[in-house]
Amino acid sequence: MAALTQYVHREQRTVIPRQHSERITVDGHEHDVRLGVWVSNQMSRRELNEQQLAELGIDSA
Known part of the structure; x- marks a missing residue:
């Protein structure tokens, strides 16, 4: 989560290229x-609970 937070703060976006x-x-x-x-794995495997997905900006549906 620290890496994601750092990236979003610096880039001002949540779309992350898979190779990054x-x-x-x-x-x-x-x-x-x-x-x-x-991030790609979290979206496809759904290993996180709904609150964690929401923190990532990923729809839990």
Whole structure:
């Protein structure tokens, strides 16, 4: 979620290309997150509950 929040804040949009990777810092260590793949998987697999989907801006229907 930190990578998604960072991306949306910077880009001012929620459409993320599937190939996009986002670099985040957690506890002083940098990590590359395959954000586009993660969001795509959440949309297709529906592994998150309705509240989490709403936070991502994904329709739960």
